[in-house]
Amino acid sequence: MSATGLVRVFTDGGNESRTQYIHRVKLTGLTPGQKYTYRCGSKQGWSQNFTFSAMKAGSDWSPRFALYGDLGMKNAQSLPRLLKETQSGMYDAVLHVGDFAYDMNVDNGRVGDTFMNQIQPMAAEIPYMTCPGNHEMKYNYSNYRHRFVMPGDELSDKMFFSFNVGPVHIISFNTEYYYYLNYGVVQPVEQYQWLIDDLEEASKPENRAERPWIITMGHRPMYCSNKGKECQNKENKIRTGWPVNHSLPLESLFYKYGVDLMLWAHEHSYERLWPVYDRKVYNGSEEEPYTNPTAPVHIITGSAGCKENHAYFTNNTAPWSAKRSDDYGYTRMTVHNATHLYMEQVSDDQQGKIVDSFWLKKDSHGPYPPREFHDNRFTDTNKFRLGQKKGFHAVSINDNEL
Numbered sequence: 001m002s003a004t005g006l007v008r009v010f011t012d013g014g015n016e017s018r019t020q021y022i023h024r025v026k027l028t029g030l031t032p033g034q035k036y037t038y039r040c041g042s043k044q045g046w047s048q049n050f051t052f053s054a055m056k057a058g059s060d061w062s063p064r065f066a067l068y069g070d071l072g073m074k075n076a077q078s079l080p081r082l083l084k085e086t087q088s089g090m091y092d093a094v095l096h097v098g099d100f101a102y103d104m105n106v107d108n109g110r111v112g113d114t115f116m117n118q119i120q121p122m123a124a125e126i127p128y129m130t131c132p133g134n135h136e137m138k139y140n141y142s143n144y145r146h147r148f149v150m151p152g153d154e155l156s157d158k159m160f161f162s163f164n165v166g167p168v169h170i171i172s173f174n175t176e177y178y179y180y181l182n183y184g185v186v187q188p189v190e191q192y193q194w195l196i197d198d199l200e201e202a203s204k205p206e207n208r209a210e211r212p213w214i215i216t217m218g219h220r221p222m223y224c225s226n227k228g229k230e231c232q233n234k235e236n237k238i239r240t241g242w243p244v245n246h247s248l249p250l251e252s253l254f255y256k257y258g259v260d261l262m263l264w265a266h267e268h269s270y271e272r273l274w275p276v277y278d279r280k281v282y283n284g285s286e287e288e289p290y291t292n293p294t295a296p297v298h299i300i301t302g303s304a305g306c307k308e309n310h311a312y313f314t315n316n317t318a319p320w321s322a323k324r325s326d327d328y329g330y331t332r333m334t335v336h337n338a339t340h341l342y343m344e345q346v347s348d349d350q351q352g353k354i355v356d357s358f359w360l361k362k363d364s365h366g367p368y369p370p371r372e373f374h375d376n377r378f379t380d381t382n383k384f385r386l387g388q389k390k391g392f393h394a395v396s397i398n399d400n401e402l
Contacts, residue, residue, distance in 0.1 A: 001036075003027050010146040013139030014108035022146050024154075032057035050124040055092070055165065059210050062337065063166040064090060067299070068330035069097035069133065069219060069265020072306030073115045077328040078348045079305070086122045090332075093126055093165060097265035098133025098175075098219030102306045104143035112143050131172040132159050133219035133266060137180050160191050162198050168213040168335050169202045171195070175220040178237040178248075192248045199257040203366070212338045212365040214259045221264035221300050222251055223273055225318045226311045231267070234279065251277065252373045254296060258366045261341070265302035268311035269326045270345050272356060273298040276320040278373055284361075289322075291361040294368050299343065301331040323356045339363060 005025030012018045023040065030036070033056045040047045066082060085091065104112030122128060129150065136144035145156035150172065152161040160173040173195065177188035201207060202214055222239035224231040241249035254262065255277050274281045275293030283289035290297065303310070303326065310326045317324070327347040334342045344357035 001027075008146065010142070012105065012109040013142060014105065016108040018108045018110075020109070020146075024149055026154075030054035052125050055127070059164075059167040061166050063092045063168065063335055065093050065095055065333045065335075066091045066330060067095045067097065067263060067301050067333055068304040070099040070268055070302040070306050070308075071096065071119075071304040072099075072102035072308075073111050073118065074102065074307045075305050075309070076118065077305030078303075078330050078346075079118060081346070081348055081352060082304075082330060083121050086126060091126055094122055094128045095170070095217055095263065096128065096130045097217050097263055097301065098131050099135040099265060099302070099306070100130075100133070100144065101135075102308065103135045103138060104147065105138040109143060112147060116147060129163070129170070129172065129217075131217050131219055132174050132176055134176055134179065137176055137183075140183050141176075158187075158190070158194075160194055162202070164211055166335060167211050167338050168215055169207075169211045171198060171202075171214070171216045173216065173218050175218040175238050178242070179220075188248055192253075195250075195253060199253070199259075203257050208365055212362075213261070213335055213341065214257070214365070215261045215263065216254060216259055217263040218250075219264065220266045221298065222262070223276065223279075223298055223318070223320060224264075224267045224271060224300055225321045225324065226267045226269060226271075226313050228311075231314075249373075255368055255371075258368055259296050260362065260365060261360065262296055262298045264298065264300045267300055267302050268306065268308060269300065269303050269313065269324065270329060270331070270356070271300040271313075271321060271325075272323040272343075272345075272358065273300075273320050274322045277368070277371065279320065281320050282368075288361075290358055292363055293360075296368075297360055299331060301345070303328050304330050305348070325355050327355060329355070338365075 003025050005023050008022045008024065010020045010022050032054050035051060035053045037049050037051050039049050068078065101111050101115035104115060130148050132141055132144050141159065149156060150161045151163050153159065162169060162171045173191055177191055220238055222236065239251045241247050274289055275283055275295040275297050277295035282293055282295035284291040284293045305328045312326055313324050325345060327349040329345060329347045332344050332346060336342060339362055341360040344354045347353045347355045
């Protein structure tokens, strides 16, 4: 089997204007579950051989994930353990929840080159699924957009997409659209409309029956209890929408469609929340809080290791915070079936010790009980839909504008 791909010229925005040639190849006709050995190259030379297994088909199997964010080129403390576990066959995919290399654009993109070589043993063998973080925004996210290609976003011009793995529908989106408006204001509006459309499709009875779990991944969390003003802001933009008019709020949107689990990073620590909505806890029961909860569960996993070191917690634990750890580490997740999902936090500081674990159990999936949001003026997604103009497209801005 052979495949011919496309070459995309990438000129970094730094003072050297370094040019690279990014090669992208799409393989088709693969047999699900089949193991393949491949190499990349041309007459100019070939890479070493790599091996991967094509993703299994259908929803009747139990995918295993490694989850983390904020992994740098320097002080990538969790990386050796992650590489070893990946190469031993522990995972079916990696979910990297934003912030790469610190930063990929540094030294005219050479830090990005080194980082990509560091993660190659993982990314060459299992799907390495991503979302952008604040450390990717330089030059209109150009290093991120050219180095990572995701399904449904092959040109990397949207930076939001979704995909299915076993009984899970995973949605990746860009939280930074809420913070960096210098690249345009249309992108967050487009993303919000796409989220509505994607959630509606995933929530159709036939689709939710096949893939009952809906999981989102975005970089900046809605909730966190670390030190610093971002975590102390009760009305952050991701959760309640833009200030003044509270437009494009994500918490009420995800609640409406019954999102089961939200994955975040950004804070260089691990935090597990009780099921929460609008800052109120909705545990399944006192004895089994994660059995049939009536609100989504949030996990913050941003402690893989980078040059900015740890993020420390406040002394007073928020009522919605269930478990906190500032050890370097990462999260494992196995979606066993339609009703049972297991997560555990690995401490690299403690030689791989499991410092937290829990089961999320749901007999059924779907919308949560109707509850009034503290400011419900802008939570009606139908009103949002009617207010949109047709034909919106992302604003095109030169990669090197900043």
